[in-house]
Amino acid sequence: MRGEYDRLLILTPPQVGKSTTVAEWASFWWLCLFPQDRVAITSSGDDLAQKRGKTIRGYVEEYSDEFGLRMPPGVGAMQDWSVTEGGGVRSVSVGKGLTGHDGNLLIVDDPHKDRADAESEAFRRHLHDWYSSTALKRLQPDRNAVVAIQTRWHPDDFAGRRIAEEGRIEDGGRWKVIRLPAIADPKFGPDPLGRAPGEPLPHPKIPSKNKKRLRRGGTT
Template structure:
């Protein structure tokens, strides 16, 4: 008889099984009185890619979870999607090792498609053989292979390796490295804005993240990203967010991608500005920023690589820490079917403020250089191209 008692029940489902008497538990005829089960310790990729979240999980496991175990005949079972090389399972294997290597963990790895690089398959499958599916007859190998092939075709590369193959891939191959992005964070250098702008990528349509990013062109000829209010929004929401940000940042212009829905985007922004003035959020004597349509290169990769080059050349800096924006840049790869809204919006902002970036050459394997900080005297926000003028 087993009694299941929850140990922690918010994000991570953890159970402490107290078994009355001895019984055979788990593979290898292990006699246990006490078992800790950790089920899905990472809720999704974003959670697993957060260094702070991973650190908190590892600390919790060491300080709280393991203290639930009895001193003799105990076991820990981890069940999870392998989202990150340093996720719960990755850290345990790195620190404690596999059983066959003299370590502590017995690993049962069932990839969707058997691969020789994982060693002997637990089900005895040959390389290339698919994993069974409860809705597809096991003997119908053709249908099973077609199912997994379709999943692979409709998943980005990292999701296929994580969700289907249990083989998390680092964000190598991304246009911009995490190291470079850390070097581009700069909240100390004094710089005078010459042109303040907000950029919008409205492609979300209420289903995906609509990119809304703010920044300015400094007197040092760099683009400085200062705001990121991107979110899953409808057209009314993203246009309102763009107008609010433009008023807050004192922007002179709102850049909108011209490739798709240019007239609709312009109308949505004008309508939102008028609504915010009517509601009293924006004073009536404040002129609406100009709306400029930016035509970026059509392909997502061709659009993003020149901006990545500007980052490598230290022509784009981040005025602080932007976790979501940095995560998108450091994990998006050219093989992904779509680029995130924050990346697109930051590209539109860069193209608007330094149009020559739209003609940039392709760059690979960026080698980050530390930004050089230097004082320039007090910053005069808005400068000659500021917008805050009355009617």
């Protein structure tokens, strides 16, 4: 929003609430700030993507009075919908569904379903081609941003290729990379959450005071 960068990678272990925070709440927050913008959410499967779109629509309906967002009367779609100000959300699986649909914010949410997907050379090639040849070309020139959220599975997975091709901001590249390991480790630099070395990452299904369970594997 401040224009400090327009490419963001968030790397975490699985099942720590990253998609809820970034794909759902952050997309809603973006619409509150820029209600005329189009947000595209892509996930590893259609069901996941549509779930994101449905959840964000629910936020718009629930908090419409507080943030001034309104749905046009009679709109029942969950995959592709708009607000009265002109913006809206389109949610599809990675690799398809964006042709002919422009956007300002692209969310790439867990582009690899699992390790097997990430280790498939054919899948990686298809994913990289889709991103460069289709997804990026749908972004509007006036204001655009890409946020990718994933667990690292392979050196040439989505995050690995982006870093290799465009680099990290601190090295003069384009991508701001936020790494949140399961256990805070100073070898990765200062912890983005301010955790002390050895402190586990919070988990939505494990009480934060239960450090033993968190360290034992709740966030692996």
